[in-house]
Amino acid sequence: MTYQDIHAARFLSRPNRFIARVELDGGEETVHVKNTGRCKELLLPGCTVYLEGSANPQRKTKYDLVAVEKLRPGRSPLLINMDAQAPNRVFGEWMAAGLGVELGLPKPDLLRPETPRGNSRFDFYWEALETMGPPQSRLSGFVRRGGARTRDEECPTGCSESERTLLRRGFVEVKGCTLEEDGRALFPDAPTQRGVKHLRELIACRQAGYEAAVCVVVQMEGMAAFSPNDRTHPEFGAALREAAEAGVKVLAVECAVAPDRLTMTRPVPVVL
Numbered sequence: 001m002t003y004q005d006i007h008a009a010r011f012l013s014r015p016n017r018f019i020a021r022v023e024l025d026g027g028e029e030t031v032h033v034k035n036t037g038r039c040k041e042l043l044l045p046g047c048t049v050y051l052e053g054s055a056n057p058q059r060k061t062k063y064d065l066v067a068v069e070k071l072r073p074g075r076s077p078l079l080i081n082m083d084a085q086a087p088n089r090v091f092g093e094w095m096a097a098g099l100g101v102e103l104g105l106p107k108p109d110l111l112r113p114e115t116p117r118g119n120s121r122f123d124f125y126w127e128a129l130e131t132m133g134p135p136q137s138r139l140s141g142f143v144r145r146g147g148a149r150t151r152d153e154e155c156p157t158g159c160s161e162s163e164r165t166l167l168r169r170g171f172v173e174v175k176g177c178t179l180e181e182d183g184r185a186l187f188p189d190a191p192t193q194r195g196v197k198h199l200r201e202l203i204a205c206r207q208a209g210y211e212a213a214v215c216v217v218v219q220m221e222g223m224a225a226f227s228p229n230d231r232t233h234p235e236f237g238a239a240l241r242e243a244a245e246a247g248v249k250v251l252a253v254e255c256a257v258a259p260d261r262l263t264m265t266r267p268v269p270v271v272l
Contacts, residue, residue: 004053006052008050018036019031037190049068081178131165184225226252227272244272
């Protein structure tokens, strides 16, 4: 994904979770912060932030704060995208392009965002049809896996390879990660009961026969691994491990970050 009309500015303060004051072109500007999280380790007075100009002249704020250079003593700053809406957008692009195949996710025939099931609304629901190769018996039709519909019936003489079709179905919850400590990505940066609830619901999806995954979109580069932030929210870490044991895929993917763009690039090892 890309941004338009990017400006570098100097961060001054954050009066509340929705706005920040920055120095831009020699003057002070109030801007919208596209992340309501704490981000206390990122938004430090004097750090460089990047703003996207708005094309809407009716807005109260002219700019959105979308990225920050994290100050690291003795090291160069780390550029972090902190747009809370970006992870779903880049994941949707990545999934639709079939780039999740190496992590066990298909190139979907259907990819639907914001899909409710049970007591949750998941970020994505997907379906994918896959051929199974030449039939090994006289059974054909849909083969059940991951909540798939079935039609097991005797295959007529001469049935083709395309008649053996697997319908895979699954749910994915996406989490954006902006917290870094010593080269390791951590989530969450604050307690999240909503995140725990989503993990419980993903376990229920898996038990119902669907595939299920949580994908942590790491909004920075150069991370050695991803782990749950047990110090900040041990309940989330416990729920994530429980989900993994129940068959929910736990994925972490790093992004290439520039002030004007964000692109998912490579898997990051998950250490639970």
